[in-house]
Amino acid sequence: MKIGIVGGTGDIGQGLAHRLSHNHEIFIGSRDKEKACIVSECTVKTLYENGIEAKCKGATNQEAVDFGDVIVLSINYRHLKSTLDSLTGFENKIVITPINPISKSDCFYYDPPKEGSAALSLKELLPESTRIVSAFNNIAANRWKQLDTELDYSVAVCSDDAEAKNIVMGLVNEVSNLNAVDAGPLQMSSIVESITPLILNIAKYNEMKDVGVRFF
Amino acid sequence: MKIGIVGGTGDIGQGLAHRLSHNHEIFIGSRDKEKACIVSECTVKTLYENGIEAKCKGATNQEAVDFGDVIVLSINYRHLKSTLDSLTGFENKIVITPINPISKSDCFYYDPPKEGSAALSLKELLPESTRIVSAFNNIAANRWKQLDTELDYSVAVCSDDAEAKNIVMGLVNEVSNLNAVDAGPLQMSSIVESITPLILNIAKYNEMKDVGVRFF
Numbered sequence: 435m436k437i438g439i440v441g442g443t444g445d446i447g448q449g450l451a452h453r454l455s456h457n458h459e460i461f462i463g464s465r466d467k468e469k470a471c472i473v474s475e476c477t478v479k480t481l482y483e484n485g486i487e488a489k490c491k492g493a494t495n496q497e498a499v500d501f502g503d504v505i506v507l508s509i510n511y512r513h514l515k516s517t518l519d520s521l522t523g524f525e526n527k528i529v530i531t532p533i534n535p536i537s538k539s540d541c542f543y544y545d546p547p548k549e550g551s552a553a554l555s556l557k558e559l560l561p562e563s564t565r566i567v568s569a570f571n572n573i574a575a576n577r578w579k580q581l582d583t584e585l586d587y588s589v590a591v592c593s594d595d596a597e598a599k600n601i602v603m604g605l606v607n608e609v610s611n612l613n614a615v616d617a618g619p620l621q622m623s624s625i626v627e628s629i630t631p632l633i634l635n636i637a638k639y640n641e642m643k644d645v646g647v648r649f650f
Numbered sequence: 651m652k653i654g655i656v657g658g659t660g661d662i663g664q665g666l667a668h669r670l671s672h673n674h675e676i677f678i679g680s681r682d683k684e685k686a687c688i689v690s691e692c693t694v695k696t697l698y699e700n701g702i703e704a705k706c707k708g709a710t711n712q713e714a715v716d717f718g719d720v721i722v723l724s725i726n727y728r729h730l731k732s733t734l735d736s737l738t739g740f741e742n743k744i745v746i747t748p749i750n751p752i753s754k755s756d757c758f759y760y761d762p763p764k765e766g767s768a769a770l771s772l773k774e775l776l777p778e779s780t781r782i783v784s785a786f787n788n789i790a791a792n793r794w795k796q797l798d799t800e801l802d803y804s805v806a807v808c809s810d811d812a813e814a815k816n817i818v819m820g821l822v823n824e825v826s827n828l829n830a831v832d833a834g835p836l837q838m839s840s841i842v843e844s845i846t847p848l849i850l851n852i853a854k855y856n857e858m859k860d861v862g863v864r865f866f
Binding site: 540541543544590615616617618619621622624625626628629631632633635636638639640642645646647648649650 | 756757759760806831832833834835837838840841842844845847848849851852854855856858861862863864865866
């Protein structure tokens with residue numbers, strides 16, 4: 435599969451590239467193509483040292499969108515609108531959002547836009563034909579970074595497009611020990627996104643690290 | 651500890667009575683005292699057959715409130731206001747709410763009151779001195795019923811009263827293999843409550859049974 439990662443030089447982008455590029459062709463996108471190329475070369479080198487041939491390239495965010503059948507929006511919610519305003523070509527593509535709108539005062543709290551969730555706001559920001567799927571929301575950034583540790587979490591996947599959801603669930607299940615669960619329509623993404631501030635608070639109040647979630 | 655369970659003849663009430671009455675004195679409350687006595691006798695008998703002496707009694711809901719230092723509101727959100735309107739004496743008591751306001755259309759969804767959550771709405775319905783704690787929200791009713799199986803879940807506990815929260819976390823950790831986690835202030839209860847419709851949907855869409863959650 436051809437996967438383009440917008441904002442691919444961040445933790446989740448690097449993590450996904452590392453964990454999927456033996457099986458899929460990946461464009462790591464960035465506003466700064468040079469940075470993307472460095473991250474890509476680093477991924478290729480690390481996997482090569484482990485005897486794995488990685489199909490991974492550095493690119494601009496636009497090149498990542500143009501390349502991918504599946505696009506991952508690995509960006510902070512604060513930059514979502516401005517990033518998407520600068521990009522085109524999302525028609526008919528599967529777009530994965532791991533984005534969580536979070537604010538912080540004494541504790542972390544869920545701070546969704548008026549549409550109800552970051553995923554639902556994409557319906558306004560992207561063409562109608564874009565196949566929006568929320569996934570990978572509740573995995574701590576640090577866990578993506580730890581490239582040599584397994585991820586033993588559940589990943590709740592939401593979408594109104596059953597076929598796109600199935601494709602993304604298949605991808606999720608290829609990443610480390612992640613276990614995709616169908617969490618229903620895109621409307622449910624607000625609950626899944628809100629679990630991230632909850633687990634950040636659980637980590638904070640219980641002196642735990644990189645808390646994740648499993649449904650069983 | 652003296653524990654009064656309002657609506658104690660339901661699944662969670664029976665489950666808690668069964669799993670805590672060897673260590674604590676429990677009044678199982680009900681609108682129908684006769685029913686409460688039957689459930690209590692049944693609990694006592696079951697534990698006696700396992701060599702355990704249960705300190706458990708049937709009572710009216712009001713007797714359960716009067717008896718308990720800790721009150722568990724084991725009632726459906728639909729009946730919360732009418733039940734509390736008929737009861738008095740909550741001053742200074744610890745009140746545990748496992749209540750989740752849920753509606754159903756094609757799937758289950760979170761349907762909180764304007765206060766933000768069932769737990770937050772209790773601030774309006776109970777005296778100011780009541781020490782409100784949300785806990786036990788995400789455990790499937792069927793799991794409470796299966797008295798001979800262990801519960802291996804995390805229980806996110808929320809409260810604005812640190813001492814009450816600690817007491818309830820201690821109680822949670824006494825129930826089967828449940829693991830209490832401090833999830834912060836009562837404001838966070840909306841996220842914890844909303845996990846219940848999410849796991850109901852996950853059960854439905856993935857043909858899983860009695861789905862629970864673990865944070866780790």
